[in-house]
Amino acid sequence: MKNRKRMTVAVSLTLIVLFAFTFQAQAGETYKLGLSLAITGPTSDAGDPYSKGVEDYFNYVNDMKLLGDDKIDCTIRDDQYKTDVTKRNFEDFLDMGIVFYLNYSTGSTMALKKDFDEEKMPTIPASFHAGNLEGSTYIFLPIATYSAQAIGLAEYIVKNHKGDTPKVAMYIHPSAFGRGPVSDVEKAVAAGLKMEIVEVVEHGTDLDNTAMLQRLKSKGVQYIISQTIQSPVATMLKDASRLGLIAKTFGEKGKITFLGCHYTGGNDLVALAGPAAENFFWTTSYIVTSEPGPGTDFQLSLAKKYGRDEKTANSHNYINGAMVAQVASECILRAKKKGLKITKESLYEELLAMNGANEFKTVTTVGPVTYSKTDKQGVDTLQLYAVKNGEFKSVGKPFIPEYTGKIK
Amino acid sequence: MSYFFQLVVSGIVVGSIYALAALGFVLIYKSSKVLNIAHGQIIAAGAFIAYALTGMAGIPIYLSFFLSMVITFFLAMSVERIFLRRLIGEPIISVIMVTIGLMSILDGLIFLTPFGSVNFSFPRFLPRTLISFGGVSISWTQLVGVIVTAVMIGGFSWFFKKSTVGISMRAVSDDQFASMSVGISVPRVFGLAWATAGLSAAAAGVIIGNITGLNFETLQAFGITVFPVVILGGLDSILGAVVAGIIMGIIQQFASGYLDGNWGLNGTAEVLPYIILLIILLFKPHGLFGIHEIERV
Numbered sequence: 075m076k077n078r079k080r081m082t083v084a085v086s087l088t089l090i091v092l093f094a095f096t097f098q099a100q101a102g103e104t105y106k107l108g109l110s111l112a113i114t115g116p117t118s119d120a121g122d123p124y125s126k127g128v129e130d131y132f133n134y135v136n137d138m139k140l141l142g143d144d145k146i147d148c149t150i151r152d153d154q155y156k157t158d159v160t161k162r163n164f165e166d167f168l169d170m171g172i173v174f175y176l177n178y179s180t181g182s183t184m185a186l187k188k189d190f191d192e193e194k195m196p197t198i199p200a201s202f203h204a205g206n207l208e209g210s211t212y213i214f215l216p217i218a219t220y221s222a223q224a225i226g227l228a229e230y231i232v233k234n235h236k237g238d239t240p241k242v243a244m245y246i247h248p249s250a251f252g253r254g255p256v257s258d259v260e261k262a263v264a265a266g267l268k269m270e271i272v273e274v275v276e277h278g279t280d281l282d283n284t285a286m287l288q289r290l291k292s293k294g295v296q297y298i299i300s301q302t303i304q305s306p307v308a309t310m311l312k313d314a315s316r317l318g319l320i321a322k323t324f325g326e327k328g329k330i331t332f333l334g335c336h337y338t339g340g341n342d343l344v345a346l347a348g349p350a351a352e353n354f355f356w357t358t359s360y361i362v363t364s365e366p367g368p369g370t371d372f373q374l375s376l377a378k379k380y381g382r383d384e385k386t387a388n389s390h391n392y393i394n395g396a397m398v399a400q401v402a403s404e405c406i407l408r409a410k411k412k413g414l415k416i417t418k419e420s421l422y423e424e425l426l427a428m429n430g431a432n433e434f435k436t437v438t439t440v441g442p443v444t445y446s447k448t449d450k451q452g453v454d455t456l457q458l459y460a461v462k463n464g465e466f467k468s469v470g471k472p473f474i475p476e477y478t479g480k481i482k
Numbered sequence: 483m484s485y486f487f488q489l490v491v492s493g494i495v496v497g498s499i500y501a502l503a504a505l506g507f508v509l510i511y512k513s514s515k516v517l518n519i520a521h522g523q524i525i526a527a528g529a530f531i532a533y534a535l536t537g538m539a540g541i542p543i544y545l546s547f548f549l550s551m552v553i554t555f556f557l558a559m560s561v562e563r564i565f566l567r568r569l570i571g572e573p574i575i576s577v578i579m580v581t582i583g584l585m586s587i588l589d590g591l592i593f594l595t596p597f598g599s600v601n602f603s604f605p606r607f608l609p610r611t612l613i614s615f616g617g618v619s620i621s622w623t624q625l626v627g628v629i630v631t632a633v634m635i636g637g638f639s640w641f642f643k644k645s646t647v648g649i650s651m652r653a654v655s656d657d658q659f660a661s662m663s664v665g666i667s668v669p670r671v672f673g674l675a676w677a678t679a680g681l682s683a684a685a686a687g688v689i690i691g692n693i694t695g696l697n698f699e700t701l702q703a704f705g706i707t708v709f710p711v712v713i714l715g716g717l718d719s720i721l722g723a724v725v726a727g728i729i730m731g732i733i734q735q736f737a738s739g740y741l742d743g744n745w746g747l748n749g750t751a752e753v754l755p756y757i758i759l760l761i762i763l764l765f766k767p768h769g770l771f772g773i774h775e776i777e778r779v
Contacts, residue, residue, distance in 0.1 A: 113599065114589075114590075114593040114598060114599065115699075116699050117699075118593070118598065118599035118698075118699075119599050119600060119601050119697065119699075121599070122599035122600070248749065248752075272743075273742075273743040273748075274748065275742065275743070275748065276748055276749045278749065278751060278752040279700065279703050279704070279707050280751075281496045281499055281500075281690065281693055281694070282492045282495060282496045282624075282693075282735070284488060284489070284492040284735070285488075285489050285492060285734075285735045285736075285738035285739035285751075286738050286739075286742065288485060288488065288739065289738070289739055289742065289743055290743075292485075293743070304601065304697075305601070305694060305695060305697040305699070305700045308694065308695045309693065309694045309695070312693070316612060316619070316621045317619065318612075342601040345601050345602060345603050345695070346601050346602075346603050346694075346695030346696075346697065347603075347695065348603050348606060349606075349610075385600060
């Protein structure tokens with residue numbers, strides 16, 4: 075009787091274990107990813123919506139079963155824009171067994187470049203600094219570099235300026251993030267782009283830009299290209315508006331036309347600068363919600379599905395994060411279709427194969443994502459926008475800057 | 483010549499706002515010899531309270547401005563009551579370390595609200611037209627900033643010189659034990675010092691927020707930006723904060739207007755105030771108007 079009881083318990087336990095394993099097999103695999111970024115601290119106005127975009131898109135993949143029974147488990151951690159915290163987060167992610175890593179700032183991407191290579195970890199940062207790619211094998215930028223953006227703006231100035239050689243100033247963040255594109259724009263000028271860089275201004279925490287603006291005006295500067303974040307640009311625009319310096323039409327004589335790269339623009343700039351943001355020219359590879367289309371419909375429905383507020387839903391940094399998550403999910407999907415085991419190595423190979431017929435068309439960007447061994451810049455295409463009645467509206471068609479190829 | 487005068491006027495405007503932001507440091511130091519490292523966070527809190535009242539609750543901006551000062555007055559008083567009251571009589575360095583911790587706590591609390599990572603802008607309530615005279619122009623926002631600064635600094639100067647409470651605050655600053663022996667309530671004075679600092683911080687926050695827009699990082703950074711002003715003026719002098727603020731403002735504008743972009747120089751407006759500060763401190767280690775104490779043994 076006792077043996078029979080023991081037998082029943084043993085059989086039951088075996089059945090439970092077998093059932094558990096069968097259930098687990100049916101439930102599919104879980105792929106671990108990591109994202110470290112500034113949800114609080116400096117630049118968190120960009121980092122917060124970015125993290126929500128990543129989170130929502132991976133939830134969407136899981137909820138809509140885009141990977142079948144397999145799931146993505148992306149751990150998102152706040153690093154407060156501190157490189158040492160980013161490094162610690164990355165090391166924790168490695169212990170968790172991640173197969174793909176999403177990073178954020180220029181500083182931490184540059185600092186951890188060697189770690190990514192040593193770990194052979196495919197990495198997409200939110201920084202579009204061209205220097206991220208120098209001496210790196212495993213870093214892939216989601217869109218055109220800051221250099222390409224600044225050169226694209228410079229080319230637009232040269233093409234649309236009436237009169238002598240246009241005089242341009244660059245207004246930059248006092249960091250690698252801000253300084254990055256300066257030398258590349260200078261190279262483009264040396265390579266034949268007909269404009270004069272009169273001055274490069276590194277800003278501080280300025281309450282009044284009168285002196286700087288009037289100095290540039292006295293030197294004949296007609297265009298200012300900004301590579302920084304929204305807040306200093308907003309203060310500069312307000313001062314320029316007060317001094318009556320903002321050009322009402324592109325290149326208006328005696329006035330200054332203000333232009334900026336990805337992180338200078340978007341709805342936050344309009345929120346900070348108010349009416350002074352009018353006629354600000356801005357370039358990015360993302361489609362913005364003030365230009366409705368299938369991509370922005372998807373963006374807004376994704377934000378609505380996961381209960382995001384209107385501000386987040388309309389943020390270009392929300393879709394910036396979602397797009398990076400899209401690329402990572404697409405790599406997993408493609409590797410799965412080929413019957414490959416999902417590892418950092420197989421996902422790296424999928425990124426490298428993302429070109430030609432295998433390019434990845436997203437509806438949220440103005441061009442396809444293409445990567446190869448020699449091209450680590452995802453979306454090469456840019457779109458120029460200008461603020462009209464408090465909204466960013468397209469100016470012309472998407473373009474690829476010519477001089478980025480000429481200065482390589 | 484109008485360029486020169488424009489730089490002078492811009493320098494005075496910026497300097498006045500620096501002085502207002504620096505006033506909070508001075509008010510606390512003047513009565514307790516404590517340097518409040520979390521002052522930038524209180525400036526930001528004041529600005530966000532005003533925005534919440536006007537942008538979210540729909541209260542008119544002028545009333546919101548006043549209410550934000552009242553709320554920040556009590557907020558700063560509560561901070562002193564909760565975190566710093568127990569440290570009366572403890573070494574000053576311990577209190578300063580607590581204010582560093584306080585900075586982290588306030589940072590964290592603000593990041594729990596939408597204000598930590600979302601940008602906002604005050605609704606426009608002043609005319610967009612310029613005030614121009616002799617080729618020099620300033621905006622209404624800047625003019626209001628200068629007027630508010632002048633009123634507050636004048637008010638606090640009177641308060642410390644003429645009112646009984648103000649004199650008792652100066653007495654506590656001089657000697658806590660002697661003050662207690664003549665019946666002054668030191669805890670009450672400390673609470674009041676923090677509260678008045680909160681009041682001035684809210685005013686500074688609203689004015690800076692009107693100029694730069696409401697971005698937490700930008701607002702709280704002014705706690706550090708005005709530090710050279712506080713040191714140069716002499717930590718315990720209201721007049722010193724004003725003079726040093728205007729000196730710093732004018733130096734920055736002149737550096738930006740005449741040095742930057744010439745002779746390969748760039749960013750001098752950020753560096754020059756610190757160089758001038760170091761030079762002045764070599765000759766006047768207690769700042770321009772700071773009290774030089776002599777201890778006889």
